[in-house]
Amino acid sequence: MNKTKTLPKRSEVPNEWKWKLEDIYATDAAWEQDVAKIKEMTEQIKAKQGTLAESGKNLLDTLLLQDEITKILDRVYVYARMRRDEENSNSTYQALTDRASSLATQVSSAMSYIQPEILAIPSEQLEKLQQSEEGLEHYRLLLEEITRFKPHTLSASEEAIMAQVSELASAPGKIFGMLNNADIKFPMITNEKGEEVELTKGRYTQFMESKDRRVRKEAFEALYATYGKHRNTIAATLASVVKRDVFYARTRKYESALKASLFADNIDQSVYDNLIETVREHLPLMHRYVSLRKKLFGVDELHMYDLYVPMVQEVEMEIPYEQAVSTIKEALKPLGDDYGKVLEEGFTSGWIDVYENEGKTSGAYSWGAYTTHPYVLMNYQDNVNNMFTLAHEMGHALHSYYSNKNQPYTYADYRIFVAEVASTLNEALLMHHMLEKTTDKGERLYLINYYLEQFRGTLFRQTMFAEYEKLIHANSEKEVPLTADSLSEWYRELNVAYHGDEMIVDEQIDLEWARIPHFYNNFYVYKYATGFSAATALSKQILEEGQPAVERYLAFLKSGGSDYPLNLLKKAGVDMTSPQPIRDALAVFKDLLDELEELAGAK
Template sequence: METIKKPLTREEIKSEDKWDVKKIYEDDEAWEKEFQLLREKAVDITKFYGKLSEANMLYDYLKMEEYLSRIASKLAVYAHLRSDEDTTNQFYLSMKNKINTYLAELEAMSSYFIPEILSYPQETIEKQIEKLPKLAPYRFYLEQIIKRKDHILDENSEKLLASVSDCLSASSQVFGLLTNADMTFPTIKNEEGNRVELVESEYLNYITSKNREVRKDAFRALFQTYGKYRNTLATLLTSSVKNYVFESKIRNYNSALESSLEPDNIPVEVYKKSLETIHQNLSSLHRYVRIKKKQLNLSEIHMYDLYAPIIDVPKVHIEFEQGISLMYEGLKPLGEEYQAILREGVQSGWIDKYPNKGKRSGAYSSGCYDTMPYVLLNYTYGLEDVSTLVHEMGHSVHSYYTRKNQPYIYGDYTLFCAEVASITNEVLLMHYLVEKETDREKKRYLINLQLEKIRTTVFRQLMFAEFELYTHEQIEQGNSLTADDLCNYWHTLNKQYFGPEMVVDEEIDMEWARIPHFYRDFYVYQYATGYAAANSFAKMILDQEDKAIEKYIGFLKSGSSDYPINILKKAGVDMTTGKALNDTIQIFNELLDLLETI
């Protein structure tokens, strides 16, 4: 009788392969104790109401808010890490819901702060800083609030919005539970001919298989399963969009897009210029599809062929420790200090390595100001897993530098900067792998991986961004969006982006339904802009330009101490022009040339 391979349970994963959450709280009882402390102390935030025009009271408020926020962040990080270890674990799901609900209450308690600040004459803040110099570090933070004056509601409205924030984010939470915990997939045959249970976290392993039947079976099994929930998933996504459109309207923004970008001082034109630039260069992606079809010797190229390796080299199996060694070697150009931080992360329990049943799919970097960074992986021994490792460690080292060099108020970085450090790491790793490779076929394989990275991070993410803009604009115009509408538009985009050679299979129409980033409004385009900025940084570092590493590390240390475009510009990358994105597409074209001639 055929044996079906099942994923490991959480208990079967070795402790040394798990992240060290005990460095946040020793046990669940310690978490509960601090949660009760937070509840007791939180009421103190209300005593500053009506008194913020006095410098000392404003300073004391800011310190109290920081104290409470730091406790709340630790509680939230611990709860979501434990819940993501096994999304079917009801205890940790309850813990996560508990802190999320309370965070909404906490936000409501302090919701008077911004309306009160904005009720004072503009010169009040500057006078307070002159009177009390220890307020000076908060100048930029307060300036950002004042800049939002036209978009802040009255005190009661802000309090009401804050109190229902947990409800407004329910779509995202339900999506996560449905796709990670409740949704199950059929069994398929793997490359060895064994029947295995398909899980989201291992889908990439199958869709990159050299065996076309494995790719096709995994593709159909995944998207046909999503298709069974098409109406529910469409409702979840459109509900999320409606909530965001609602808030942008009541805050007097011209659009949801402006609402997302304006707080970081990013012009709407930067987003739209990115879409315009990619449309001007779709012929490059069409050329890639033609080359891939030829290299794979296919009469027809289907969507499930997109991730297939075009070079028939033996499938690599890279043990985790080997992956760590490749990371160290690939990131050597960043210097010894950076290497030391990487080693600290590997040795001190930052990383949760392997997939297990119920574990959240994908990968991320998490943590907060008072914890070490935490990296969730679903490592399955492929080269792509090594790339994911260096990507997430890029986020984590960015967080490490920021938290070590910025006060709490600026101890995080904006979404616009978030992907730059992670992708810089990927670019450096791939450069190292290509440079050291002497085998012609393996070198061509690696060149294809570079092409795939640009395809998926620039072309694909900007296609996502175009879809996201469509959903928001349709809702803003008062149109309803059904599952059919979403599938039809997704199908049209795929035909447009991949060109006439591609057979756009009907199953791909459901792909929008598995993108968790669509629940973080207007996030995905920043992968593309981040990739472009990262290419600029990597080129400066590899070319050993004067002070390149110093400027780059300065970027990593900056946190949110200035607007993101200013932070990047100080480090030598100007994102107000289309140059970085055009340069990246030029690299794509050069790699295509190389692939055809090497």
């Protein structure tokens, strides 16, 4: 795609670089038909309230109808939201997304009686109902899971109120999303060639990798100056979302918002705490990396805007999208022919929206509905980071593909705790492939530096985010106000601790919390770090053991949500109840750091 100094409009992007949302709905009119169908089915499921304990057939019919409604609702919501993500300023799809969100709230409210009603059935009677109706065997795991939530489930009327409140509770995230993706405008900056270029979130990473320190500094200061103008508004949205988490936890009788979040995945808090403690113990490695970066740069002061530019500055690795695709396909060959075939389908059949356009949602994600193939949103820039992002998102996409093909709808949706494993494993195999292939010392230095950056960005940085989330929720639970000043002060303290004495922690970075969308999805980011650790172990097994490890891994991808995350990972070959996988991943970081120091003559 031709590079431009300003972003193209959506209509100017060639179709070959766009995803095919027509595979979900050929027209908006078809979407409307499913909306009408959901409303009709919602009335049907409302009529079943109060009948679940009467017979196994009543219980089965209700659960089957619930699955059918939510399956279609997923499709309706995904289509509307992804259409809006193409161009956030498009009022048509803003409206469809709002309608889909409201419909989801109505459906949730209509079905909110199901769980309390099942929980009200005595255990012996519930077992008799299951034995009386053969089709209920399919729902045994689901019913066991509902029973596990009994201490945290409210009465039917209270659950109905909670369902109605959910749309209000999503407001802070929506407000932040619209501000961050549609309303915020960044200034022009001067690039390396002396040209005035529009700063965007998509281009920010590219500027941070610029060899020209002036460009990095200018982009860094311009980005945070823009967020600084909205610091109080964004602080209010973040404080509101934290209060929402605390409200839900207290209302449902959890000890804390953190424990409430972990309960859904059946994860003990020790797993979360082990991550923070183990990474904290290894912070001297991070400080050593910062020191090496400063030494190789030959600067008196290392700033936060110096963190992303490759330390081996003489190596230029520009990677166009087509080259990234071919490299990823080659790198993932150890996963077998079937995986490769599905990967090829994803690259050639309209799964991916490739390039940035005006109003498009920033960043990257993989998403989709059970009844269609997965999709990947990219804002591709021609660099190593974006190639790895593409491999990462295709890992998510193929995980969804295999889960949906091999699990019934009830158990197809895998938990977020395991979601980052497939994506990060792809990155690990891609890095292994590139390090094996290169014979150039400079390129090897560059790649090792990049891999170290993956560790810094995923294991260290996401753990710092996780510690920050724990801190701000704990303060909110103690009724400590979350203001722009306090949020910035706490964020600064963590940056100082994680980066060490050799780093100048610029005052602008104190505001980084204001641009992190993951903070609106509570206690999500730690899963990047645990997933990275698990993926490091599994990729090592695949490369060393071959087919047996591949078979275990593909079985993991196909398992969806058919068991709890920790159990699924144990079957695949990794025990995340132990800090050992994190220690093992950090040992790889140390070995890479040793090699980089030696190759660069910095020892």
